[in-house]
Amino acid sequence: MRSILTPIVVLFIFAQALVAQDWPQWRGPSRDGSVPASGVPANWPASFQTTWRVDIGEGYSSPVTSANRVFVHSRKDPDEIVTAIDLRDGKVTWQQKYAAPFTKNQYATAMAKGPNATPLVLGTRLFTMGATGIFVAWDAASGRQLWQKDYSATVDTSKLFCGTAASPLNNAGAIVIQVGRDVRGGQIVALDPATGAERWTWRGAGPGYASPVIVDVDGTKQIITMTDGSIVGLNPRDGVLLWTVPFPDDWHENIVTPMWTGTDVIVSGPRQGTHAFRLSSAAGKWSAAESWKNTDVTMYMSSPVVGDGLIYGLSTKRRGQFVALDAKTGAVRWATEGRDAEHASILLAPQHVLFLTNSADLVVARRATPAFELVKKYTLAQSQTYAAPVFLDGDMVLRDATGVMRLTTGIR
Numbered sequence: 527m528r529s530i531l532t533p534i535v536v537l538f539i540f541a542q543a544l545v546a547q548d549w550p551q552w553r554g555p556s557r558d559g560s561v562p563a564s565g566v567p568a569n570w571p572a573s574f575q576t577t578w579r580v581d582i583g584e585g586y587s588s589p590v591t592s593a594n595r596v597f598v599h600s601r602k603d604p605d606e607i608v609t610a611i612d613l614r615d616g617k618v619t620w621q622q623k624y625a626a627p628f629t630k631n632q633y634a635t636a637m638a639k640g641p642n643a644t645p646l647v648l649g650t651r652l653f654t655m656g657a658t659g660i661f662v663a664w665d666a667a668s669g670r671q672l673w674q675k676d677y678s679a680t681v682d683t684s685k686l687f688c689g690t691a692a693s694p695l696n697n698a699g700a701i702v703i704q705v706g707r708d709v710r711g712g713q714i715v716a717l718d719p720a721t722g723a724e725r726w727t728w729r730g731a732g733p734g735y736a737s738p739v740i741v742d743v744d745g746t747k748q749i750i751t752m753t754d755g756s757i758v759g760l761n762p763r764d765g766v767l768l769w770t771v772p773f774p775d776d777w778h779e780n781i782v783t784p785m786w787t788g789t790d791v792i793v794s795g796p797r798q799g800t801h802a803f804r805l806s807s808a809a810g811k812w813s814a815a816e817s818w819k820n821t822d823v824t825m826y827m828s829s830p831v832v833g834d835g836l837i838y839g840l841s842t843k844r845r846g847q848f849v850a851l852d853a854k855t856g857a858v859r860w861a862t863e864g865r866d867a868e869h870a871s872i873l874l875a876p877q878h879v880l881f882l883t884n885s886a887d888l889v890v891a892r893r894a895t896p897a898f899e900l901v902k903k904y905t906l907a908q909s910q911t912y913a914a915p916v917f918l919d920g921d922m923v924l925r926d927a928t929g930v931m932r933l934t935t936g937i938r
Contacts, residue, residue: 549589549591551644553914558785559914561917565875566880574906582600585599587642588915593666595612596923599641601657608664608669609930621669626657628657640689641655643656652664657689659677659681660674663722686778688735690705697740699719700718701718704751705733708732708753708755714765716762734752734775736780736784748805750784753780769812775797782830794824802817804816818856820856820857820858823849828869830872833874833879833894835852835854838872840872860896866883869884869912870883870889871912880917884912886906887904889903909927920934
């Protein structure tokens with residue numbers, strides 16, 4: 527009996543190790559910024575060392591990982607590039623490119639031309655969404671293009687300055703994307719991952735820059751996302767609109783990914799501030815009612831995380847403040863003095879909140895404290911870091927302005 531069980535146990539442990547190496551989508555395995563305990567260092571080191579770095583071009587799309595490979599979407603004008611890298615040694619296993627000419631709005635030329643959306647790995651397939659609305663399915667092992675959908679004709683940068691930004695979403699085996707133009711309308715589409723065939727399409731307000739999420743509201747799943755001027759909840763089975771509430775912005779900069787606390791949807795913007803909406807159903811109809819708002823905490827591009835009954839985020843006030851809000855009331859539990867960052871990718875580890883700023887500083891703060899408590903601060907790169915990092919087995923996969931790298935603690 528022992529000789530039979532031992533291989534099974536070994537296979538189980540091996541499978542668990544593979545799962546630990548997977549960061550397949552925007553904001554991690556659960557799409558909410560949560561990092562499993564196995565992902566972060568057991569003890570934060572004095573410094574991190576670069577084990578490899580690969581030049582891949584510009585962009586803000588975050589890297590993703592699966593089966594010991596790093597996948598990253600980038601741009602070397604006028605092409606968009608998809609690269610697969612061996613996580614262990616940094617060797618490029620495959621690279622593909624396609625033409626994606628893109629002229630940004632004149633008011634947004636300071637930043638790169640994208641890509642902005644983070645890829646999605648589902649099974650053996652990799653899905654990428656470019657800034658011009660070109661959506662491609664790739665074979666993750668070989669890089670062979672499986673199919674393509676070109677939505678570039680629906681993207682207009684006269685108002686949507688930075689192009690398409692919503693990261694694709696796995697919806698029970700269907701791939702959900704959000705494309706279009708602000709003011710003139712957009713669409714949220716569920717596609718068959720094998721063929722690209724449309725399963726359903728919702729047409730309505732144009733997109734913002736936020737990525738959709740799936741939440742479970744009292745046993746009912748919903749797709750929740752931002753448009754250029756509202757929040758919407760859709761039935762994930764057929765795309766039918768369940769509810770919507772206005773969330774206008776003068777520049778249509780609804781960028782922050784919605785967060786679900788278990789009772790409320792949290793959204794924020796640079797001019798609206800931070801709001802919580804309670805979802806409820808009566809007589810078969812869903813509605814969203816505002817639970818609270820805090821107009822003094824304004825999140826711009828930085829999506830928050832939820833834990834300890836708190837919402838951890840970065841407010842644009844005082845030139846960038848790390849903040850913790852009471853998730854039930856919106857009251858500020860603590861806030862730093864300011865001048866911390868223009869942007870931060872925020873992740874929630876079991877004991878710490880991690881802020882990777884656009885200045886390449888990783889700020890490690892203790893969770894569930896009455897005041898901001900700094901544990902460690904590292905400078906990780908020589909250029910800006912707008913993409914969210916990946917934490918795996920105590921190491922990091924980090925994207926800077928033109929490349930992607932693996933950083934290690936050196937502790938094993």
